[in-house]
Amino acid sequence: MxxxxxxxxxxxxxxxxxxxxxxxxxxKFFRLGMNVYFSQDxxxxxxxxSQLGKGDVLVAVSxxxxxxxxxxxxxxxxxxxxxxxxxxxxxxxxxGKQADILLSTAVFGENMIGEVWRSASLVLPFGESVHQCxxxxxxxxxxxx
Numbered sequence: 001m002x003x004x005x006x007x008x009x010x011x012x013x014x015x016x017x018x019x020x021x022x023x024x025x026x027x028k029f030f031r032l033g034m035n036v037y038f039s040q041d042x043x044x045x046x047x048x049x050s051q052l053g054k055g056d057v058l059v060a061v062s063x064x065x066x067x068x069x070x071x072x073x074x075x076x077x078x079x080x081x082x083x084x085x086x087x088x089x090x091x092x093x094x095x096g097k098q099a100d101i102l103l104s105t106a107v108f109g110e111n112m113i114g115e116v117w118r119s120a121s122l123v124l125p126f127g128e129s130v131h132q133c134x135x136x137x138x139x140x141x142x143x144x145x
Contacts, residue, residue: 012025065093
């Protein structure tokens with residue numbers, strides 16, 4: 001929570017099903033007035049990531065933790081000194097291992113048809129919780145000023 005609240009820029013990254021979850025995070029923090037970015041277009045996302053630096057945060061969402069485009073975005077953010085938060089079902093995956101902060105989901109099953117809804121059912125409430133906490137923190141800070 002501290003990393004997100006202190007972020008100069010907050011960027012969400014995810015492709016396909018994970019992109020739906022990342023986009024939801026983007027909209028939640030955008031409504032709070034935070035400096036937040038998201039694009040499902042890989043080239044645009046990479047250009048956005050190239051603008052990140054120390055004090056910024058990338059939230060990389062990948063169910064498998066192996067999505068190549070999300071992993072490339074993570075590498076770009078780390079090269080620029082940004083903090084990387086991974087949201088994944090696979091904590092020992094490349095994305096999970098390379099993140100500064102790991103948020104692990106728990107969605108298991110042999111038949112993963114409808115995977116986006118299963119993973120979203122765990123990740124979206126988390127995003128809503130972080131969003132609510134961030135909103136409360138920002139309201140308290142504004143009231144104290």
